[in-house]
Amino acid sequence: MSMTRRNFLFTAAAAPAIVATPAPVFASQTNEKPFQGTYRFSVGDATVTALLDGFLDAAPAMIPGFDETGVSAALEKSQQKLYPGGVRIPVNAFLVEVGERRVLIDAGTSSLLGETLGDLTKALNAINVRADTIDMVALTHIHPDHSGGLIDANGQAVFANAQVAVGQTEYGFWHDDAIMASVPESSRGFFQIARNTVAPYADRMILHSNEQDILPGLTSLPLPGHTPGHAGYLLQTGNDQLLFWGDLVHMTALQFDNPSLTIAFDTDATQTVDTRLSMFDRASADNLLVTGAHLDFPGLGKVRKSANGYAYQPAPWQYGT
Structure with a gap:
C-alpha cells in the first residue's frame, strides 16, 4: 500500500466503520510462502522477538523536499530501491519476555x-504466544500502525489480560x-x-511521564516530536540495554545520512529532528543497542558516527536463541 497523507486521513475518517466490519483476511494469509516475520534474540536475561506486522510505501509527497535522484541513490547504496508507491518501510512490534512477564512494544x-499490514497476530502465532498471555502493551504513541492491533473487528480488546502503557502527554493529546x-x-x-483503540483498556491504563519505570528493568523515555507524547522504552537487564525508539527513524537508508529529513506525519518537524539528533548522540556515545518500528526488519543495530554525521550498523544475527 502506498501511504499518502490523503489516504491515511481517509482511512482514519473511516475508523468507526472499520471496527464494525468482519475480521479481515490479511495479505500474508493468502501468500503461499511460509511466514517469515519473526526474529528472536537475547538481551541479557530477556528474550526479545521482533514481529513484522507488514509494510507500507511512503509516497514521495510524504517526504518534504523529495529528490527522486538523491533518494534512489541512497536506497541503492543500502541495496534497496524506490518502489512505484514510494519508499518501502516495515512496521515492526516487539515482544519482551523477562522472568514471568510478557510485554509487547506496540501492537x-x-x-x-x-x-x-496486519500480520502481528500471525507473527505471535508463529512463536506460539497467545494474545491472552500478554501482560502489558507499551505504546510508543497512538498512531494506527502502533495501536490498531489493540482491538478486534468489533472494537473489543485483543489482549484480554494486558495493561496498556502510554505517555500521559500522548494520551491527553x-x-x-x-x-x-x-x-x-x-x-x-x-x-x-x-x-x-485504547478505549477497551480504560480501566487498566498506565500513563507515564518523564523517565519512569513502568516495570522493573523497563523505563519510559520521552522522545517528542513525531507526536507530542511520543516515547521510547529502555530495557535494562544486567549489563545489557536495548532502546526501543518507536518512530524516531522511518527510513533506515535515508535518515541516518540525513537526520534532518522528516516525514509528513511528524507533528513538529523541528522537534523531531532535535530529538533524533540527541538520541543519535546518546546511542553512539553509550554504544546502545537500538531498535524501532520502522528500522529495516528485524530492526536491531547500533548508531555510529560517520564522516557525514551518522550511520546505522545492523547487529549480527544471533543463532539458536
Whole structure:
C-alpha cells in the first residue's frame, strides 16, 4: 500500500466503520510462502522477538523536499530501491519476555491501513504466544500502525489480560476535545482511531511521564516530536540495554545520512529532528543497542558516527536463541 497523507486521513475518517466490519483476511494469509516475520534474540536475561506486522510505501509527497535522484541513490547504496508507491518501510512490534512477564512494544495495525499490514497476530502465532498471555502493551504513541492491533473487528480488546502503557502527554493529546475540534474535519477520524483503540483498556491504563519505570528493568523515555507524547522504552537487564525508539527513524537508508529529513506525519518537524539528533548522540556515545518500528526488519543495530554525521550498523544475527 502506498501511504499518502490523503489516504491515511481517509482511512482514519473511516475508523468507526472499520471496527464494525468482519475480521479481515490479511495479505500474508493468502501468500503461499511460509511466514517469515519473526526474529528472536537475547538481551541479557530477556528474550526479545521482533514481529513484522507488514509494510507500507511512503509516497514521495510524504517526504518534504523529495529528490527522486538523491533518494534512489541512497536506497541503492543500502541495496534497496524506490518502489512505484514510494519508499518501502516495515512496521515492526516487539515482544519482551523477562522472568514471568510478557510485554509487547506496540501492537501493529490490524485492518486499519491496508492489505500489506496486519500480520502481528500471525507473527505471535508463529512463536506460539497467545494474545491472552500478554501482560502489558507499551505504546510508543497512538498512531494506527502502533495501536490498531489493540482491538478486534468489533472494537473489543485483543489482549484480554494486558495493561496498556502510554505517555500521559500522548494520551491527553488524542483525548483533548478542543484540539480535535481545532484540526481540519478530515483529520478528526485520526483522533477517533486513537480513542477507539485504547478505549477497551480504560480501566487498566498506565500513563507515564518523564523517565519512569513502568516495570522493573523497563523505563519510559520521552522522545517528542513525531507526536507530542511520543516515547521510547529502555530495557535494562544486567549489563545489557536495548532502546526501543518507536518512530524516531522511518527510513533506515535515508535518515541516518540525513537526520534532518522528516516525514509528513511528524507533528513538529523541528522537534523531531532535535530529538533524533540527541538520541543519535546518546546511542553512539553509550554504544546502545537500538531498535524501532520502522528500522529495516528485524530492526536491531547500533548508531555510529560517520564522516557525514551518522550511520546505522545492523547487529549480527544471533543463532539458536
